[in-house]
Amino acid sequence: MIEHADVQFYKENGYLLVKGVFNQDEVAAMREAVENIIQRAARSNADHNHAWQGDFLPPEQLKKLVLKGFHDVHFHDAAFTRAVIHPNMTAVLNAIIGPNVQMHHTKMLVKPPANGAAFPMHQDYPYFPHRDHSMLAASIHLDDADTENGCLRVIPGSHKQGPLQHVGMHYLNHKEHPISSGTPCPAEAGDVLFFNYLTIHGSDVNRSTRTRRNVLIQYRDAADLPTVNSHFDWGMGLMVSGENPDFKNIGPNFKIADDKPGEEKEVSQK
Numbered sequence: 001m002i003e004h005a006d007v008q009f010y011k012e013n014g015y016l017l018v019k020g021v022f023n024q025d026e027v028a029a030m031r032e033a034v035e036n037i038i039q040r041a042a043r044s045n046a047d048h049n050h051a052w053q054g055d056f057l058p059p060e061q062l063k064k065l066v067l068k069g070f071h072d073v074h075f076h077d078a079a080f081t082r083a084v085i086h087p088n089m090t091a092v093l094n095a096i097i098g099p100n101v102q103m104h105h106t107k108m109l110v111k112p113p114a115n116g117a118a119f120p121m122h123q124d125y126p127y128f129p130h131r132d133h134s135m136l137a138a139s140i141h142l143d144d145a146d147t148e149n150g151c152l153r154v155i156p157g158s159h160k161q162g163p164l165q166h167v168g169m170h171y172l173n174h175k176e177h178p179i180s181s182g183t184p185c186p187a188e189a190g191d192v193l194f195f196n197y198l199t200i201h202g203s204d205v206n207r208s209t210r211t212r213r214n215v216l217i218q219y220r221d222a223a224d225l226p227t228v229n230s231h232f233d234w235g236m237g238l239m240v241s242g243e244n245p246d247f248k249n250i251g252p253n254f255k256i257a258d259d260k261p262g263e264e265k266e267v268s269q270k
C-alpha cells in the first residue's frame, strides 16, 4: 500500500494522500456513525455550529457558514475506534512515524452543502505542540472531495519552516496565506490524507450541492512529548501500534473535579 517513494514524498512535502485505506463498507459504517452523532447531539442540546470565526472572510459570509464538528468521536461510536487501529492505517503510520504510534485525539468535520464552513490556512502545531514534531493528522474521507465541496488544501513543503506566528492561536494572516494559495488535494471516499501538524493547510467553503464529511485522527510517535499542557482528552496516548518505550509515562495527568465547587483534586497515574 505504501512504498519508499511515498515516505520520501511525505518527508519532502509534509503530506501524503493514500488511496483506498478504507473499503466502501467501512466508509458506510462511519457515515452512519457520523449521522447518529449529529442526531444524538441534537437530542442532547449539544448541536452547536462549530464554524471557525475570524477576519478571513467578510462577516456577512461567515455568519452563514455551518460546520458540524465534534471531538473524540471514538468515545461516541466504535466505528471510529476500529478506524483508529485499522491495519491499513497503522501500515502507513509505521512507514511515516515509526513502529510505536499513539493516538492523540479524533474529530469529525461535516461541511453541509451550499454553506459548509471554510478553514483558514493554519498549522495544527499551536494547539498541541510536541518536542519532536512527529504529530500528524490522518483525514479520512467519507465523501468524494474536490474544490467545489471544500477539499483540503496544503502548502507543500511548508512543514520545513517550523512553527509560524498565528493570528491569536488560530490561523495564519489570511492576506499572506489566502485559502486559494493551498494546493487542492481532491480525494475519494475511503482515501486518507496524512499531513504533519506543521504543514500549512486549510479548506474552502463547500459551495456544492454535496456534503463533505471527514473524520480526522491525530497520531504521534509514542516517544514524542507534549511541550504544553493543552488539548487533553481521556483517549490520548492510546497505543495503536508497537509499545510505549517509557513504562512510567502512560496517559496524561488529569484533574478530577472534587465535590466542592471550584476545587480540584489531582489524580496522578504515575
Ligand SMILES: O=C(O)CCC(=O)C(=O)O
Pocket: 109, 119, 124, 139, 150, 151, 152, 201, 202, 203, 214, 216
Ligand atoms: O477538514 C478540513 O477541511 C480542515 C480541517 C482542519 O484544518 C483542522 O481540523 O485543523
